[in-house]
Amino acid sequence: MIEFAASAPPLLSVRDLRAYFDTNDGVVRAVDGVSFDVRRGEVFAVVGESGSGKSVMATTIMGLPRTVRIASGEVRWKGRDLLQLPESEHRRIRGKEIAMIFQDPLTALNPVHQVGRQIGEMARIHEGLSRKAAGRRAIEMLDLVGIPEAAKRARMYPHEFSGGMRQRAMIAMAITCRPDLLIADEPTTALDVTVQAQVLEVLMRIKDEIDSAIMLITHDLGVVAGLADRVMVMYAGRTVEVGTAPELFYRARHPYTLGLLASLARLGARRDEPLVPIPGAPASSIEVPPGCAFNPRCSFVSSDGRCAQTRPELREATAPGHLAACHELEALDGVSVESVRRAGTGR
Amino acid sequence: MSWPEDLGSVHAVRPLWASAWRRFRRNKMAMAGLAFLVALVVAAVLAPWITRYGPTEGIEGAYRQPPSWAHPFGTDKIGRDVFSRVVYGARVSLRIGFASTVISVVIGLLFGAVAGFFGGLVDTLIMRLTDVFLAIPYIVLAIAIAAVAGRSEHSIIVVLGLTGWLGLARIVRASFLSLKQLEYVEAARAMGYSRARIMFRHILPNAGQPVIVYSTVLIGGVILSEAALSYLGVGPQAPTPAWGLMVSEGKGDLARSAHLLLLPGGAICLTVLAFMLVGDGLRDALDPKLI
Numbered sequence: 068m069i070e071f072a073a074s075a076p077p078l079l080s081v082r083d084l085r086a087y088f089d090t091n092d093g094v095v096r097a098v099d100g101v102s103f104d105v106r107r108g109e110v111f112a113v114v115g116e117s118g119s120g121k122s123v124m125a126t127t128i129m130g131l132p133r134t135v136r137i138a139s140g141e142v143r144w145k146g147r148d149l150l151q152l153p154e155s156e157h158r159r160i161r162g163k164e165i166a167m168i169f170q171d172p173l174t175a176l177n178p179v180h181q182v183g184r185q186i187g188e189m190a191r192i193h194e195g196l197s198r199k200a201a202g203r204r205a206i207e208m209l210d211l212v213g214i215p216e217a218a219k220r221a222r223m224y225p226h227e228f229s230g231g232m233r234q235r236a237m238i239a240m241a242i243t244c245r246p247d248l249l250i251a252d253e254p255t256t257a258l259d260v261t262v263q264a265q266v267l268e269v270l271m272r273i274k275d276e277i278d279s280a281i282m283l284i285t286h287d288l289g290v291v292a293g294l295a296d297r298v299m300v301m302y303a304g305r306t307v308e309v310g311t312a313p314e315l316f317y318r319a320r321h322p323y324t325l326g327l328l329a330s331l332a333r334l335g336a337r338r339d340e341p342l343v344p345i346p347g348a349p350a351s352s353i354e355v356p357p358g359c360a361f362n363p364r365c366s367f368v369s370s371d372g373r374c375a376q377t378r379p380e381l382r383e384a385t386a387p388g389h390l391a392a393c394h395e396l397e398a399l400d401g402v403s404v405e406s407v408r409r410a411g412t413g414r
Numbered sequence: 415m416s417w418p419e420d421l422g423s424v425h426a427v428r429p430l431w432a433s434a435w436r437r438f439r440r441n442k443m444a445m446a447g448l449a450f451l452v453a454l455v456v457a458a459v460l461a462p463w464i465t466r467y468g469p470t471e472g473i474e475g476a477y478r479q480p481p482s483w484a485h486p487f488g489t490d491k492i493g494r495d496v497f498s499r500v501v502y503g504a505r506v507s508l509r510i511g512f513a514s515t516v517i518s519v520v521i522g523l524l525f526g527a528v529a530g531f532f533g534g535l536v537d538t539l540i541m542r543l544t545d546v547f548l549a550i551p552y553i554v555l556a557i558a559i560a561a562v563a564g565r566s567e568h569s570i571i572v573v574l575g576l577t578g579w580l581g582l583a584r585i586v587r588a589s590f591l592s593l594k595q596l597e598y599v600e601a602a603r604a605m606g607y608s609r610a611r612i613m614f615r616h617i618l619p620n621a622g623q624p625v626i627v628y629s630t631v632l633i634g635g636v637i638l639s640e641a642a643l644s645y646l647g648v649g650p651q652a653p654t655p656a657w658g659l660m661v662s663e664g665k666g667d668l669a670r671s672a673h674l675l676l677l678p679g680g681a682i683c684l685t686v687l688a689f690m691l692v693g694d695g696l697r698d699a700l701d702p703k704l705i
Contacts, residue, residue, distance in 0.1 A: 129604050162606030169604075174597040179619040189605055240605070 084140035115301035183221025310389030343411030444695020517575025522582025530590025634689030
């Protein structure tokens with residue numbers, strides 16, 4: 068078991084979480100041994116490509132997937148293991164203490180109910196507010212997320228809202244009960260780039276206002292860079308690297324993280340500079356290689372065959388709290404994003 | 415803080431029903447059906463004021479008269495005014511139609527929602543139960559219940575209510591199966607809402623369109639079934655002005671007094687047709703693809 072450097076006890080503490088789907092083609096290891104902490108008030112970003120298990124991990128913490136099999140692990144929330152809680156108690160935590168913002172605001176709001184109703188419902192269920200008080204709270208919340216003429220908008224239906232407004236309404240709904248943790252699952256993926264910035268800005272402003280932690284799930288490193296306190300990188304359902312944002316961006320140690328950073332398009336790059344992709348295709352979650360899941364695509368594979376044989380544990384990389392799961396950490400000392408990029412472009 | 419996209423004016427709140435009504439109004443057949451039904455309901459409610467005779471009141475010396483000014487629908491063989499009986503009969507038909515449809519809708523919604531929402535074993539059990547019910551002809555069931563509980567309006571309502579929910583349960587189940595996959599249902603679960611709340615407040619209203627359409631058509635079907643059962647003598651007892659019963663009583667005199675059969679029969683036809691037309695109009699008006 069890995070020890071995380073932390074002064075105060077963490078809000079959420081996930082240990083060795085394994086969430087599998089049993090399918091006809093075999094067991095899909097969507098989440099395959101993930102451990103991390105989220106501390107009070109921090110922005111914790113989870114980065115990974117499609118299929119890396121980010122969303123399944125988030126919904127498993129919420130207790131949402133119906134077909135998932137939790138093979139092992141614990142999800143400690145304020146000391147209690149959420150995975151062991153009976154549904155009725157878990158339900159009281161969902162929405163009130165941990166709230167979730169969904170990826171697609173176009174489909175995450177119920178089309179038949181007025182937006183204000185949907186927001187107020189949270190307060191009615193979790194805080195027992197009257198219909199009237201809940202209506203006032205809904206308007207307050209819409210106001211908080213920057214929707215003008217909130218009183219009027221509250222009586223409108225989702226289809227009368229634009230995409231960006233719907234996502235703000237979704238945020239308003241999630242923060243109605245002032246949760247301690249907001250899980251935002253790709254909150255801006257479905258939005259225009261200009262609207263994305265606005266929504267992220269709202270999210271960060273809200274975070275300070277209601278003093279909650281945010282678990283920001285995204286595949287967009289650009290989003291993470293400006294906002295996150297700490298970042299976890301996932302690959303094939305596993306944590307490959309976790310650390311503070313500056314550590315991770317400037318002193319990344321895992322070859323996958325390095326590859327991700329090197330593949331980003333840069334402003335100010337020469338016009339003919341090619342993008343540097345990570346070679347190969349994402350690992351299948353059904354036939355995970357026995358050793359390191361990334362080893363078939365990795366250009367730093369060790370010569371003694373460890374990478375293909377044994378699964379690397381998370382180890383301290385460059386600083387306390389900066390962990391990476393790689394056998395070749397020491398050999399990677401001194402490797403930078405720039406050198407990976409140069410190697411990739413052949414310059 | 416300003417948001418460029420929001421600078422446009424906020425337009426007035428327009429309920430979803432307003433646009434449905436606009437589309438419904440354009441459908442002439444459906445409007446005709448609705449007009450007929452409104453007239454029928456008004457006539458049924460105001461029956462004592464628009465008829466000159468009671469429905470079971472025999473008029474001395476006026477037997478089997480053809481339609482005339484005094485008796486627009488004629489009189490039957492024991493001198494009752496057929497117009498009065500048809501108007502009062504609307505009460506019976508509408509009462510049975512609405513009451514048993516309400517029973518069917520409640521049962522169908524409940525079973526369909528539970529089957530579609532929970533799936534698995536529950537779903538299988540409920541669906542097999544509907545198969546069992548489908549295998550029992552409602553006429554046989556009606557005769558059985560009438561034999562046990564006696565012939566009355568109530569037993570007809572119960573019989574038709576208990577046999578009408580099958581199609582509805584299947585429709586609701588199918589809607590739930592597709593709706594429960596949607597993200598707003600997942601979101602409702604993430605908000606910590608109870609299963610019952612998610613089923614009935616978040617999924618059910620979205621399944622409303624097929625339910626409303628089916629129920630409307632079902633009322634027509636129930637009225638037709640009621641007429642059939644009354645005709646067979648399983649329905650309301652003799653002096654009751656039920657349309658099916660009147661058709662049955664008039665069939666012997668078809669050659670001499672066709673109006674005794676044709677007028678109540680026509681009332682049945684028109685009423686059922688009107689419900690079908692309105693149901694059809696609702697289907698088009700409520701189709702979310704057209705909104």
